[in-house]
Amino acid sequence: MSVKVVIIGGGSSYTPEIIEGFIQRYDSFPVSNITLVDIEEGNDKLETVGALAQRMIAKASVPIKLEWTLDRREALIGADFVTAQIRVGGLSAREKDERIPLSHGVIGQETNGPGGIFKAFRTIPVLMDICEDIHDICPSAWLINFTNPAGIVTEALLKNSKHDKVIGVCNIPFNMKNSVAEMMNCYPNEVQIEFLGMNHFVFGKRVFIKGVDKTQEVLEKLMKKEIDFSPANIVSLGWSAEFIQSLQMLPNPYHQYYFQTDEVLEKDLKAFRENGTRAEVVRKVEKELFIQYQDEALNEKPKELEKRGGAYYSDAACSLMVSIYNNSLDIQTVNTFNKGAIPDLPVDSVIEVNAVITKEGPMPLAVGSIPLSVKGMIQQMKALEELVIRAALTGDYFEAYQAMVMNPLVPNEKTAKILLDELLEAHKQFLPQFN
Template structure:
């Protein structure tokens, strides 16, 4: 039986990670064809990644045919799974998302705050077009979205695109699970975490090790800084004893932006002065990665890819596809419709939640009411995300301003107006709905 995967954004430096994932899982997820797709601006990188991926497959000996193209519609023919890992505007757009907010004393993170808003505004219309193509050409295919801000993008697609077989994935829950396993000195499969919240704003409500609850033990290790699950793109500041005890749950690395905002801003400004924005750091990492990828003798994923910040990406994406294909019924953490899992949020809100994975997609497990300590801020974050989606679809200045001023990392009407004006101008080329 043929099994085809299409990777949109195939010229990404992350692609070797997912190729490795397909190779490792080939016995249970027998992909027979992979097509990498990119745009004209990414043609050179697509060729480099494509040649490297072929060398990886050839070394492994698995029977996968790999091609690459700039023709998205042609690539989608007969696809069973489609993954998206795009960056509209490239790293130069990310640099503006980071630099402009920092110039106004606001956090300039690419998926949170002002930067995250504008990444969503650029991305949602493009993913909408992709979903229209999928629905027309391969309507039975599952779209696995890894494009950030993953939760906002996934909700926009599930609510407003014609294609409903959409699931969002993120490596943060994987990072947290694997890092907790390291803290507890056990295999990752021995750890289960009950997650509650949304993408980049998810909490580990309870933790089990081999069926026994160990939430308190893990919190103690975090209090004593015996573990850290921050990805390469977020430097951990650690958490105070008082905060962790009051919270009673595991925060995720992105919570630093909301609960340690002043310290994060100071750190980001210092890093900007010394090394430039994170986008500039990533540009240097990518330059080195593509030097490696060009080497004809290289036929396995280089260690340096871990510096890119996408650790466990292939595990999250490939495990999901494998479980859908095999109707596995296992539990994974994904971004999907709430459907009553959290009664304090709308049923059609997208949340990041443990779900049973079947051939019909994720079935979210019931979480129950939000813990009192985080109920208000999670509801505020969801309302903010809805404002971003509305702005991306309408192209109205008032709507994007509302989203900006209600963002917990901005919440200053004067600064919000300056950020909206400057970011709309900076990203004019990639925001046709606002022109």
Template sequence: MSLKVAIIGGGSSYTPEIIEGMINRYDSFPVTEIVLVDIEAGKEKLEIIGNLAKRMIEKAGKPIHLSWTLDRKKALTNADFVSTQIRVGGLKAREKDERIPLSHGFIGQETNGAGGIFKAFRTIPVLMDIAKDIQELCPNAWMINFTNPAGIVTEALMKHSAHKKVIGVCNIPYNMRHSVAEILNAEPNDVKIEFVGMNHFVFGQKVTVKGIDRTEEVLEKLRDSLDYSPANIVSLGWSKTFIESMKLLPNPYHEYYFHTKEVLAKDIKAYEEHGTRAEVVQKLEDSLFELYKDPELRDKPKELEKRGGAFYSDVACSLMDSIYNNKEDIQTVNTLNNGAIPDLPADAVIEVNSVITKDGPKPIAVGKLPSAVKGIILQMKNFEELVVQAATSGNYQDAYLAFVANPLLADEKQSKVILDEMLIAHQQYLPQFKDVIKTL
């Protein structure tokens, strides 16, 4: 029986991760065909990645047919799973997402604040078009979205695209679980964290190991020095008062919201010394692709772990494996709320533990939001809804409201200044705002 996976954004430096994940799971997820697809601008990188992936598969001795193409419709035809890992505008666009807000004294980050909003504005129309092709060419395929901001993008697709078999994934819950396991000297598979919230704004409210509640122990360690930050976020640590009052595990991205002044000062210093994170990543990507070119390289290089989104393969491939085999195991994904958190709308996308079945994720109810974070989670969800509305409407007022609603902006005059500057800076990737930009 054939099992086809199409990887959109196949020229990404992360692709060796997912290839490795499929090789490692071949016995339970016997993929027969993998097609990598990218756009013309990514042609050279696609060729490099394609050849490396082929060498990895040959070394593993797996009967997987791998090909690469610039023809998206050809890649999607009869696919069973479609992974999306795109960056509209590339790292140069990310650089603007970081530089422009920083130049005005606000945090510039690719999935938070103004940068995250504009990444969503650029990305949602493209993924809507991809979802349309999936619905036409492989309507039974599951779309596994890595593309950030994953929660916002997944919500846009679930609400506005014809294709509803969409699941968002992120490596932050994975990182948190593995770091907690290390702290507790436990096996990662034995650790369960009950998550509440949404992508990049999720909290852990209960930790168990083999069913035994060890939440208090983890919170105690967290007060000391527990660090589960990915490579792109330098941990600033959490105060004893914060942890004891919250009684929740924050995730690394919460630093932007609860350490705002400190993070901004650190980012401005880094920006002045060696450029933004995007500029650092561009150098890292260049070195990675030099490694990938080596005809003797037949494995995912260790250096890939320096990228902030490393280890996606374990998340994405485990998800595909569980859907394919109807495993009914529990994984943390971005999916429709459907009552799991009664404080939020049923059609809101949340990041939550779900039972993974052949029919997709079934979110596990976690009850009402903890009072300590209820207000800010409701605010953030409202902000996300405004971003989706603006990205799909192309309306200036919608975009402005999204800026004002974000806690990292929340300045009615500066929001307009930054919004206008970023609309002009990114105009080639914002077709929905074409008429608005003409008036600026």
């Protein structure tokens, strides 16, 4: 049986990683066709990445036909799986998401705080259009979204688009499992973490090694700072023993924005003064990567790709597609409808949760009520996500203002208005719904 995968955002520097994933999994996921899609502004990168992907496939001697195009609707014909890895406005937009908040003494980060809100505002309408095309052209295809903010985007699509076969993935649960495995001297597939919460605001409630509850042992090592599961884009500040002892759960790297706000802001401002925004750092990394990609002797994913903060997103996405295709009934961590897995949140809200992966999609596993220590924050963050989605779809100024005011990283309502107005002006080219 032939399998066609369409990669939207195919000119991304991450694409060699997902190509490597398909090659490694060919025996269990026999992809016959891969089509890379991008927009006109990304054509040069698309040509470069396409040529590298072609060399990788030739080296592996797998019978995969690879194409690349700027015609999205043509590419979608016959697709079984579609992945989305887009960045509306490119790194220039990310730089504004980071620089403008920092200029007002607010954390500037691309998926949290004001920057995350505006990335969602730019991204949701574009992915709504993509879902419209998928529903019209290949309605049975699964959309695997790892465009950030992944949880918000996935909820927006599942609730508001015509296409309901949408699953979000993130590399943070993957990173956390691998870090625990390293710390506990075992294989990652022997680690199972019970996740509770939403994308970038998820906690590890319990940790099992080979089916045995090792939560306390892992927490003790975390208190002794024997573990660091931060991706390349987040410098870990470490956690106090008191915080971990009281929390009794694994925090994820993004939690430092909320629980160590002053320290993170100080660190980010220092980095901003010395090296510019994270977007500027990434631009340099990407430039170096694409110089390598253009080398006709290169026929594998370069190690330097792991310097990107989103490294291993593709691994999670590939594993998910393999399990859907094979009806594997294994457990993976995905962004999908709650369906009662967390009774304290609406059943139709999207959470990041362990789920049994079937050919019909994910079946979320019950994780129980939210511990009182983080219940209020998780419910607030979920309400914030809903406000962001509403504003992104309606273009209503006051709904956008509500979202900005309710964000825990925005200190007060006056700063919220300043940030909202400056970011709306800075991004107006990519926010037609607000004009």
